[in-house]
Amino acid sequence: MxxxxxxxxxxxxxxxxxxxxxxxxxLRRHLAGAIARLSRVDTPAGSLEFANAAMxxxxxxxxxESSALSDSVERAASPAADSxxxxxxxxxxxTPHRADGDESQQPLxxxxxxxLASLEDQVRFAExxxxxxxxxxxxxxxxxxxxAQSIVCEMRHSDYYLRHPDFMALMTMLEVLHxxxxxxxxxxxxxxxxxxxxxxxxxxxxxxxxxxxxxxGP
Numbered sequence: 001m002x003x004x005x006x007x008x009x010x011x012x013x014x015x016x017x018x019x020x021x022x023x024x025x026x027l028r029r030h031l032a033g034a035i036a037r038l039s040r041v042d043t044p045a046g047s048l049e050f051a052n053a054a055m056x057x058x059x060x061x062x063x064x065e066s067s068a069l070s071d072s073v074e075r076a077a078s079p080a081a082d083s084x085x086x087x088x089x090x091x092x093x094x095t096p097h098r099a100d101g102d103e104s105q106q107p108l109x110x111x112x113x114x115x116l117a118s119l120e121d122q123v124r125f126a127e128x129x130x131x132x133x134x135x136x137x138x139x140x141x142x143x144x145x146x147x148a149q150s151i152v153c154e155m156r157h158s159d160y161y162l163r164h165p166d167f168m169a170l171m172t173m174l175e176v177l178h179x180x181x182x183x184x185x186x187x188x189x190x191x192x193x194x195x196x197x198x199x200x201x202x203x204x205x206x207x208x209x210x211x212x213x214x215x216x217g218p
Contacts (some may be wrong), residue, residue, distance in 0.1 A: 040058035048054035050186035053177055054195040069206050072161035073213045110215045112151050119144045119151075123171045123201040127194060134193030135181055141200035142178040145171075148204045152211055161210045170203060 122144045130137040149171070152158045161167060177196060180186040188196070 033194070047187055047189065047192075050177060050180060050188055051192040051195075053173065054188070054192040054199070057170060057173045057177065057199040058195040058202075060166065060173070061199040061206075062207045064166060064202060068161060068164040068166040069210055072164050072167075072210060075160045092164065098192055110211070112155060112211050113208055113215065115151055116148055116204060116211060119148045120201060120204050120208065122196060123127065123204060125199065127197045130193040130197055131190040134188040134190055137193050138178060138181050138188060138196050141197040145174065145200040148207050152207045155211060155214055157214055158210075161207070167203070167206075168200065174199060174203070 001149075011164040122139050126137040126144070149162065153162060174196070181188055
């Protein structure tokens with residue numbers, strides 16, 4: 001009798017651990033997915049900091065045309081700028097001109113403008129996927145902006161814009177935010193990634209418009 005009671009007590013003591021083990025085994029795939037998601041969650045403070053910085057970058061990008069772009073175009077069109085560089089560097093694409101007798105015709109885009117417009121389209125694509133893959137959207141947008149800056153850098157008088165304090169501040173901010181995401185220091189939300197991508201798009205648009213002003217000449 002005592003042996004039977006002892007066995008019964010062991011069974012009662014082991015019943016719950018056995019049930020738990022069975023449940024873990026049955027739900028092992030779901031638990032593995034949940035653990036993987038938890039390992040990618042950043043601290044709320046880090047995500048919030050990134051979101052605030054992305055919003056600030058967007059606000060700066062919205063002011064580029066009225067500040068950096070207009071100022072840089074004016075400086076590039078000044079007589080001092082023309083005397084500083086009397087001829088285009090070797091390899092620079094020739095500026096297309098309006099057709100004779102048709103002053104209303106818009107000049108054809110240069111090769112640089114065409115490439116910049118293509119990069120704008122790529123960033124718009126990144127914006128469409130920001131809600132599904134925020135990190136990929138940020139990476140794609142930064143790569144496009146970095147390439148756009150390199151294109152304009154090859155043009156005459158490009159320093160008037162690329163070295164403008166407002167544009168440099170935006171580029172520095174976007175570069176730091178990109179490094180934070182790629183380095184794993186911040187996990188962007190769809191909203192913050194959208195703000196980042198829009199900042200890159202506006203920056204590329206401003207570069208394309210500056211390139212257009214340079215190609216049209218004074």
